[in-house]
């Protein structure tokens with residue numbers, strides 16, 4: 001886009017840039033109007049525009065407005081000889097570059113060409129940063145194969161009524177996926193009701209799940225519907241199902257078989273249509289072996305089992321999520337946009353994240369609140385991290401490490417017999433002793 005009030009110059013530019021698609025505006029207002037329907041990558045902006053052709057106020061206003069509409073736009077400011085200062089001022093206000101009038105066709109051509117290149121690079125970079133699983137699971141951030149597989153399963157089973165069991169360590173996103181299953185099903189406009197079987201005292205779970213009639217027990221002053229009933233038409237999410245006490249497992253099983261409930265103290269059977277999703281971080285097979293979980297209930301709940309990988313097993317996701325949370329919390333707490341110190345990104349990528357996404361989210365949230373600079377440091381993140389944690393990619397170091405490990409293993413397999421060790425390693429005794437010396441190994445030990 002060319003914003004220039006001098007008609008002669010307009011024609012010259014048009015001719016200069018005949019290889020580009022150009023838009024021309026003679027003042028700020030018509031430029032902004034044009035900009036709303038077009039998104040030019042590069043703008044040539046004359047600072048002296050009517051009604052203030054000899055000043056720069058209109059030009060600066062245009063600069064700000066364009067950048068607030070599209071911050072990625074590369075704006076090149078034209079300045080007269082005497083107005084060098086305002087050109088520099090424009091740069092500090094977000095302009096990409098400036099040039100001096102009278103226009104030199106070659107010079108402006110080069111500047112514009114470079115601006116387009118930079119624009120394209122920045123767009124590409126932004127796309128890469130935003131590369132994530134772009135499906136109908138909008139809140140879910142991932143770019144890893146392991147997690148994309150999971151998303152694929154979720155999308156396929158969501159529209160069906162089968163019961164899904166989500167297995168994953170704490171903080172891996174079980175609840176997020178349960179909600180995704182609901183939101184992608186045609187039950188999405190009906191209730192999603194979650195109950196945490198591990199958080200409710202045993203004697204209260206039954207009334208939570210099934211509800212009760214007035215007078216069913218002391219304190220039952222009115223009729224109360226249970227969670228199952230209130231999920232009618234929608235989805236019932238049984239979180240931490242592994243913690244459900246055995247007597248209630250029997251009652252839940254009965255509901256899953258008959259699809260009817262009875263409120264406590266009630267005599268009437270009420271049929272309920274719900275889709276059941278359950279989740280646990282416990283090893284249910286072990287629970288079944290120990291007699292703590294009913295196998296028949298397990299089979300009812302697990303028509304489809306979804307195993308959610310740990311965060312450390314999702315290649316690249318920790319950093320991707322970290323950037324997402326960083327932006328999210330900076331916005332939420334109204335902090336200036338921040339970035340990570342270089343060693344922080346390394347620490348994030350190599351840390352084990354025992355608490356998975358939840359831990360990552362909490363640490364970033366905390367860091368955003370605590371940090372005062374523009375960079376999030378290791379201190380803000382409170383991760384124990386030393387450079388030795390990172391996997392080295394230095395080939396010499398890798399070889400040395402492997403050599404040492406093989407030598408130790410061969411020594412132990414051969415009970416310390418050197419000839420045998422050398423044979424296992426496929427080297428001669430002198431070579432073996434050479435390596436021992438080189439790596440400074442204590443073979444007696």
Ligand SMILES: Nc1ncnc2c1ncn2[C@@H]1O[C@H](COP(=O)(O)OP(=O)(O)OP(=O)(O)O)[C@@H](O)[C@H]1O
Pocket residue numbers: 139140141142168169170171172173174175176177281321357358361
């Ligand atoms: N892939 C993801 N992308 C974006 N946010 C995620 C992702 N996975 C989890 N989260 C967020 O991390 C937090 C923990 O997720 P969620 O509560 O679903 O995990 P959970 O497995 O149920 O955890 P817990 O075992 O602690 O109950 C939530 O705030 C959730 O929004």
Ligand SMILES: [Mg+2]
Pocket residue numbers: 174175239
């Ligand atoms: Mg949960």
